[in-house]
Amino acid sequence: MGEESPIKRVERLYRSSEEVRSVVGAIWKVAPQAAEAAGVDRVKIMDFCGTHEWTITHFGLRSLMPPQVELVAGPGCPVCITPGYYVDAAASLARDGVRVxxxxxxxxxQGTPRGTETDSLARARSEGAPVEVVYSVMDAVRRARGDGVESVFLAVGFETTAPATASPVTRGAVPENLTFINVHRLTPPITRYVFERVPGAxxxxxxxPGHVSAITGAAAWEFVPRDYGIPAVVTGFEPLDVVLAVLEMLRQLREGRPRLVNEYSRVVSWEGNLAAKRAIERCCEVVDSAWRGIGFVEESGLAFRREFSRVDAAERYGLREPSPEDWSRDLPPGCRCAEVTLGAAKPTDCPMFMKVCTPGTPYGPCMVSQEGACSVWARYGGGGRAEEVARELGLI
Ligand code: SF4
Incomplete structure (x- = not known):
């Protein structure tokens, strides 16, 4: 038998039902004390990464939690929050013959809803417009360089994908015929927005988020306990990672000592990926940016610095920032995606969920990407049979 790979080993250890069960048992003991210390009936813990939401839902972790703990999905899906304006602009360029x-x-x-019509790049392509799916920015660079076709890359994503855009730009590796629609967004500012602007518990x-923190470093989350008195744990993506993070935060609440812990130190360092951060900093400046259905969030986006305006599709094609009018009608009627994104509603609170809106026929943006909370819940279920599962596990 060959040697076990490090990835397989992590999966085996971090998915071990024995280990997870033992941590969940501790969570059930600590949760009532933590809730009492915090002065609430339920301790609301938010994930800020679509992959964490996937882990929580896929492995049924929500259903293992005691009644005093609520796990909610936050703004962890970059596709869900990309304003429809940029989709409209990209589809329009494609119809004008620019390869997207x-x-x-x-x-x-989907683009911005217009009555019963909604545009998308898939639709533009079905009409014969030049739209191609690529696996990476370098894939886009290679295609543009290889055939010389005038091309635009729709660059969406958080801090995780921003370095991939910044790297060829700062190295001067982008051919003349390629520009970028830069829709990169930053996670700490939207976290502040959730704390300060979203009503409710x-x-x-x-x-x-583990992936984002691999770039930013764990230190990027120091503001959470420092400025808001809330525990934060940088967390990996296996079930044991998540339940350990929950236990750690409950203990902190019980002790009244919120702090930042890096549980994912096997991947995330305190200071992050310095080369990637330098590339982002050199390439882009931080600007106020629109989030789909939510509006402008202060210093939450990246825009190319003046010296790189040559790669900026906004400059070349006269694109603008979405206006308040754009983002205020950015969701189709009845879609609660903005509330789902901000943790103010669950996907199942939406009357469209799994009726008119399914992964096969998405009505709203949170059902499109595999990382969207509605899509994750549609594929794996939101979970809610806490007591039943706890009894099965012998926890109560
Ligand atoms: S189920 Fe569909 S329509 Fe409802 S919030 Fe989610 S994405 Fe929007």
């Missing part, structure tokens, strides 16, 4: 390249998730993303714990 993008990641697969954004290919089906307060968030009392943050499962900080």
């Amino acid at each position: 390249l993008t990641y697969g998730d954004a290919y089906r993303l 307060p968030i009392l714990g943050v499962i900080a």
Whole structure:
């Protein structure tokens, strides 16, 4: 038998039912004390990454939680929050003959609703417009350089994908015939927005995103306990990672000592990926940016610096920032995607969920990407049979 790969080993250890069961047992013991110390009936803990929401839902972790703990999905899906304006602009360029390249998730993303009609790159392509799905920015660079076709890359994503855009731009590796629609967004500003602007029960714990933190470093989340008195744990993506993070935050609440812990130190360092951060900093400046259905969030987006305006599709094709009028009608009638994104509603609170809106026929943006909360819940179920599962596990 060959040697076990590190990835397989992590999966085996971090998915071990024995280990998870033992941590969940501790959560059931600590949760009532944590809720009492925090002065709430339920401790609301938010994840800020679509993959964490996938782990929580796919592995049924929500159903293992005691009644005093609520796990809610936050703004962790970059495709869901990409304003429809950019999809409209990209589809329009494609119809004008400019080849549009993008990641697969954004290919089906809807543009701004207009009556019963909604545009998308998939639709433009079905009409014969030049739209191609690529696997990476370098894939886009290679295609543009290889055939010389005038091309635009629809660059969506958080801090995780921003370095991939910044790297060829800062190295001067982008051919003349390629520009970028830059829709990169930043996660800490939207986290502040959730704390400060979203009504309802307060968030009392943050499962900080593992992928983003691999770039930003765990230190990017220091503001959560410092400025808001809320525990935060940078967390990996296996079931044991998530339940350990929940237990750690409950203990902190019980002790009244919120702090930042890096549970995912096997991947995330305190200071992050310095080369990637330098590339982003050199390439882009931080600007106020629109989030789909939510509006402008202060200093939450990246825009190319003046010296790189040559690669900026906004400059070349006269695109603008979405206006308040654009983003205020950015969701189709009845879609609660903005509330789902901000943790103010569950996907199942939406009357369209799994009726008119399904992964096969998405009506709203949170059902399009595999990372969208509605899509995750549609595929794996939201979970809610806490007591039944707890009894099965012998926890109560
Ligand atoms: S189920 Fe569909 S329509 Fe409802 S909030 Fe989610 S994406 Fe929007």
